[in-house]
Amino acid sequence: MDHIRPLPAYLVQRYHGWRATSFAENRSWYRRLADEGQRPRAMVISCCDSRVHVTSIFGAEQGEFFIHRNIANLVPPYEPDGDHHGTSAAVEFAVTSLKVAHLIVLGHSRCGGVQGCYHMCSGHAPELDEKTSFVGRWMDILRPGFARLPEGDDATRQQALEFEAVKVSLENLMTFPFIAERVESGDLSLHGLWNDIAEGGLMALDPRDGSFHPV
Amino acid sequence: MDHIRPLPAYLVQRYHGWRATSFAENRSWYRRLADEGQRPRAMVISCCDSRVHVTSIFGAEQGEFFIHRNIANLVPPYEPDGDHHGTSAAVEFAVTSLKVAHLIVLGHSRCGGVQGCYHMCSGHAPELDEKTSFVGRWMDILRPGFARLPEGDDATRQQALEFEAVKVSLENLMTFPFIAERVESGDLSLHGLWNDIAEGGLMALDPRDGSFHPV
Amino acid sequence: MDHIRPLPAYLVQRYHGWRATSFAENRSWYRRLADEGQRPRAMVISCCDSRVHVTSIFGAEQGEFFIHRNIANLVPPYEPDGDHHGTSAAVEFAVTSLKVAHLIVLGHSRCGGVQGCYHMCSGHAPELDEKTSFVGRWMDILRPGFARLPEGDDATRQQALEFEAVKVSLENLMTFPFIAERVESGDLSLHGLWNDIAEGGLMALDPRDGSFHPV
Amino acid sequence: MDHIRPLPAYLVQRYHGWRATSFAENRSWYRRLADEGQRPRAMVISCCDSRVHVTSIFGAEQGEFFIHRNIANLVPPYEPDGDHHGTSAAVEFAVTSLKVAHLIVLGHSRCGGVQGCYHMCSGHAPELDEKTSFVGRWMDILRPGFARLPEGDDATRQQALEFEAVKVSLENLMTFPFIAERVESGDLSLHGLWNDIAEGGLMALDPRDGSFHPV
Incomplete structure (x- = not known):
């Protein structure tokens, strides 16, 4: 050792x-x-980024939030193939064992993972296209989000892709039977948020039209 | 939506x-x-458990720690097979893009994931053995740790398995070429910790004999 | 040599x-x-006194604090006359080049410089009144603080003069155009502190009434 | 306020x-x-730079070091003209009141102040030449050091100027009568050091030939 x-x-x-x-x-x-x-009331899925602190934003005390953090706060689709799925395991444990009431996906501005995905999908980051790139293969989860980006300049589209990281994850969460079921029954509610690091802003996904508005 | x-x-x-x-x-x-x-000095891999707060234990400010949290703070072995590997992606990003100087695996007491693994490996949790159990398949990473547990009562062995979760993860980290290389050159150092939730204790892995001692 | x-x-x-x-x-x-x-978040102006350690009080790590230390933590008024102004140069570099977010003036108890100033202004230290006394001429900066001391016994007035050393410096800082401007825009915040050496106390200047209260 | x-x-x-x-x-x-x-044994004059910590390099405890920090660890020549001279006041207080036995000038690598002086003296930093630039006027102290730099590439000459910042300050210290006198009598000794931040190195000025060698 x-x-x-x-x-x-x-x-x-x-x-x-x-x-x-x-x-x-x-x-x-x-x-x-x-x-x-522990008896946490909510699970938060956020980015590993050192500038995103769910514990300070929500004044989290010990025991309150079950927190999973990965690159770009992504949730892959339901894939029970027997392989290691860290994010799916965290979600399963929170929902079926801990029975959290809220499941929050928290995105953020200036996300390095989302930026990498944007460059990769635009054909400008060949190193992320390689099979051996863990970051590249992880960001594949967000490809459906890139595909539906509106026209616009790069900065606008990249931020839109940060919003998509939240939306794609929420969509993928609904592919898990134990989640869809509890959302249906009202035992679990899903929330999408996006944190503007520079301004300390917090925007919530509006289910009516898929846009984000300040909370 | x-x-x-x-x-x-x-x-x-x-x-x-x-x-x-x-x-x-x-x-x-x-x-x-x-x-x-961001320019974080350290990456921390800890559990999603709501009672483990690296940000409070280390007085973490915005920008200081790149934090990945998953069930039982596990790192799988290096497996560049083109699939989604969230933990490996986080580690790759922290080490190769952000160039963190320290990589800390932080385990903890009363870990529900480790407990599940212990029951599963002892033959008392058939539901975790199922192929569709994400938690079970994720905890498979820790099976080599269970295999080398010393004899003893269940409580002692279960805590020993929490220590193993830290050690197995550190071993697996060294299977990533970009980590072994930087550890070799002195550009990256690895650390193993275990947090006693009830007592607020913090024990560090002693590389000389693999035991944990209070910091 | x-x-x-x-x-x-x-x-x-x-x-x-x-x-x-x-x-x-x-x-x-x-x-x-x-x-x-370097990318320090704060500049601290403290006394040279060997008993005042901003690095231990704030657990300062390499790279965190830009620290200027002089006798009695004084800042002279803005005087761009072409002469050497070490303190003004330090403040200028921290604010305009390093763009620190916080500027902290840290006074302390039992300050020898402040004591000398008190004796000098009371007419009991003629050697400090001499033109050749560097300490005397440096402590001239604090004369406006002495002028507004309340009545009282010497010990009380001397401690009040330590508080004044912090307040006068903060007032003088605001005479620098590049500071006033950034304070105005919210890009820089000023803080006044006083450290009680014997008790390990820390008091902060309350902007509402100019008094100091424990943090 | x-x-x-x-x-x-x-x-x-x-x-x-x-x-x-x-x-x-x-x-x-x-x-x-x-x-x-306080009864400090040594005075240290070092840079404000957040990466230079005399308290950690020398394991300084409360009460041990009287520390003055300014841009580029400079000491101006003896100039008892009745103006505010913060550095001269600090030196006077340490030597005549506290009677320190050692006076250490601690320079360091990658010094922003020295770099600015180098550009200014090379004619590449007109903004530092302006009368209103506090940093520029402060760095004027180092001009005699620039004048005697050997030929060479910019990187080499800039580091040589960091060494000169230590040597010029030590020369200027000897222009203070109360210092020259005590050095003469053996009551005070002067030391010149230079800290390599990247390598954690410490080099001392060798009085025999004016070069710096690892301690």
Whole structure:
């Protein structure tokens, strides 16, 4: 295990700072969360991007949100083929075991994954077209979104593709039988959001016409 | 799009609270992060579990950590087969595009995913053995960890399996050529951690003997 | 160059200790900071006093804070007269080149510079009144603060003068056109702090009434 | 005082982390430092650059180093003209009041101030030549260093100018009577250092030939 290194000192210090303050103030709550298990009200699927913090945007406390984060907040279609599907596993666990009430897909501006997809689908990123590109193959999920982009300049179309990343994921979620069923019965509701990093904005998908409006 | 619902009011309220306080105080920093792009120093792979908050444990600010969260903080082995691999895509993006300096796998106590794996491998969770179980097939990644568990009572072995989730992931990370190469050259360092939710503890993997010790 | 001596051994030893630990753990991050340049989020103006460590108080990591330290954390008024102005140069570089989002003036208790100013303005330190006294002429910047001190005993008035050192500096900062402009537009925010060394306290200037309250 | 804003939450959190850990562990030492005053053994003059941390390089504890930081770690010549001279005031206070034993000028690689001076002296930065440029007028101190640069390519000469920033400052320090006197008597020693940020290197000025060698 020569490849493992000690934790950098700045993270050790920050951890001890957290333990002495935030943890110390909520000790009994943490113990209860550990003893009784988690009971999150919502699942959020967001991007790994370091500038997107669902925990700060929603003031998330321990135990509130079941959070899956991947590149470009994508959900692939239902494909029970026996392979490893990390996103589908997270969704299945949240919905069938934890029985969350809300499932939120949170997109964001300046998304590097979406940008890569845009270049790839426009024929300007051959390295992402290669079979060995994990990012390229992951962004394939968003190809149906690229196909229906309106005409326009690149900047506009790229942002539109960020909106599509939210919409395609929500569509794919509905291909999972255990989700469609619970949405039908009213036990689960789906939500689409998009965070403007520069302006701190938050826009929600309007089901009536598929557009995004400030919340 | 009948399946899309408006954002619950409690989240709308919290978002506006964040925007009026934390965002307002840091407006120019957010704009700069948007304009100049992210430059995170570390990637963290942690569990979706609502009780695990890398952002609070490490006092993470916007722009600091590239965070991937999946069930049981697992990384599958390198498999460039052209399929969707969300975790591998996230790792590839962080290491080759963002050039993070640290890659941290953060496990935790009372992990529902690990517990499911333990029951499945012990023959007590037939529903997870089914081909259509996304959670089961995802937890297959951890089977090599179960195989080498020491004898002992169930509680001890289950916690040992949580440690294995960290170790198996770190081993699998080293099967990615672009990671092994950078670890070799000293440009990337790997770290293994385990968070005790009840006690607010943090233990680090000791490369000398594979055990975990408090940081 | 007979006046140059070799570095004392205790500092050589400490440097090697740092290089073998903290630097070694973060090698690629340092290289990146060197290659891509600094992008600090905040500038701090604090005292040279050996007991005031912004880097420990704020757990500052390499690359986070642009730090100017002078006697009594003072900023002179805007005076573009062609002379050397070290503090004004530092402020200009931080704001116009590095585009920091926050500018923090950090005062502290038991400040020797402020004490000297208090004695000088009270007529009890003639040596500081001399034209050749660099400390005296530097502390002239704080004379407007002394002029508005409330009545009271010496200890109270001296601490009040430490608060004034923060307030006068913040007022002077606003006389720089490039600062006033950015504060106006919301791109830069100013903050006043005072650190109690004995108690490890931190008080922030309240803009509503000019008083200081614990953060 | 509309221009003053509350301290950003991330700094409030970090401060409380420090207070609960590092401060709490050293409470009596801090109180003693406050009661008995500081007694630093060395003064360090370094750059404001966020990547240069004398406190981490030298593992500085509270009370050890009197630290002045300005753009490019420059000291102007002795000029007792009655104007504000922040650097000269800091040096005077450290040497005559605190009686430090060591005075260290710490330069560093990739210095933005030195780079600006290089461009200015080469005729490529007219904006720095303007009378109103605080950075330009401050960097005038380094002009004698530029004048004696050896021939060579720009990168080599720019790094040589970083070395000159250390040497010019040390020369200027010797123009202060209270310094020359104490150096003469052996009560004060001067040291010149240069920190390579990318490599974590530290080079010391060799008085024999004016070159820099690894410590």
